[in-house]
Amino acid sequence: MVREAGPGSRDKIVHAAMTMVGEDPGARLSVRAVAARAGVSTGSLRYHFPTQRALQEAVLAALYDAITPGDLIHDRSVTAEERLVGCLRQVLSVAGVGEQARAGWSEIFKAYIEHEPTEDNRAAYLAIEREAHRRVEYWLAVLGDEGAVPEGDNARRARFLETVLAGLSIARALPSEESILATETEVLRAAVDHVLGRRT
Known part of the structure; x- marks a missing residue:
């Protein structure tokens, strides 16, 4: 057989x-x-x-593997800053823009905010949060091994970047007079510069 x-x-x-x-x-x-x-x-x-x-x-x-195919963080032909910005942008791309972003945030609101979350909903959200944190911290560790991230608390840096991503994904759902791409690029670069110790 x-x-x-x-x-x-x-x-x-x-x-x-x-x-x-x-x-x-x-x-x-x-x-x-x-x-x-x-x-x-x-x-x-x-x-x-x-x-x-x-x-x-x-x-x-x-x-997350589907969101970040090939994981840009390992592409040393690109600067550490560009790789980290690219990885963060891939996470944001899943949120969509406009109607798609509004629909996504509406679902998140219904599942986790509108009512007291059930134990299952709470566990699901915490699992999402852990995996997102693990992935961002991994990116920082890779760049740290290359000497691009100063020694320090990568867990805290990862939480900072996750907060920036959350804010930008909400902004994608809201009306804006400015180019979303330009605004996102500016914010992501500023956040990455901060994390890499390049304060401007």
């Missing part, structure tokens, strides 16, 4: 969960719902992801 090549159960589960999050950012990734969407048993899902947190973190890592 010849077995068909194709994605394994783990890949199917991650893909199904990513699709669910893409359709509804506030989606509850319950074991039954994700297993049904992936076409696998709940036992198979639990084998690969023994906890809800393990599933959420695998999905978020996959989403």
Whole structure:
């Protein structure tokens, strides 16, 4: 008997969960719902992801990998500043602009702000926050290994950059008289200069 090549159960589960999050950012990734969407048993899902947190973190890592293909941070043909700005811009690009950004923030508001978040919603949000923080801190560590980031608290620097990204993504949803791209570029460069110790 010849077995068909194709994605394994783990890949199917991650893909199904990513699709669910893409359709509804506030989606509850319950074991039954994700297993049904992936076409696998709940036992198979639990084998690969023994906890809800393990599933959420695998999905978020996959989403961030999709957002930052090839991870620009390793391209040494570009300055450290340009690489970090490029990585941050890739994260922002997911937010969209105008109507797409408003729809995304509306979903986030409904899921995490409008009402007291459920335990599942809270866990989902914290998993998103941890993965975002991990990714930004990783970028800073890579640049630090090259000597481009001064020694110091990269966790604090990552939180600063995450706050800048949150503000810029909200700005994408709001009316503006100025070019969003120009404003974003100016803000991202100022934030990166600060992080790299190049205060102006």
